Amino acid sequence: MADIPVRRPTVDGVNLALGAAAAGDTAECGPGFALLVSNGGGSSVDVTIAVPGTTLYGVATPDKPISVPAGELWEIPLLEVYRDPATRRAAISWSATTSVTRIVVRR
Known part of the structure; x- marks a missing residue:
């Protein structure tokens, strides 16, 4: 499991420094959190976020x-x-991790 780091912008800005996507990625979530995904590959990539629980x-x-x-x-x-x-x-x-990078930001 890879915990995706969180960047919090300040009034001076922040270096986002996206890291490589990995199997088993996890992230903080809730109000103000967002996942930035950069797809440097030649075809689309599917990102799936698990939604726990039942209806x-x-x-x-x-x-x-x-x-x-x-x-x-x-x-x-x-x-x-x-x-x-x-x-x-x-x-x-x-769906693929080659040429895919990500970071979590919190506003």
């Missing part, structure tokens, strides 16, 4: 998939609903 009908809550196109930088809100009650973090998976 009122007892069915597993569906995970949140996001497709990041090739060559783009995306900001994805890390909502409170993604927080795993056991780890207190969001679990993030990738």
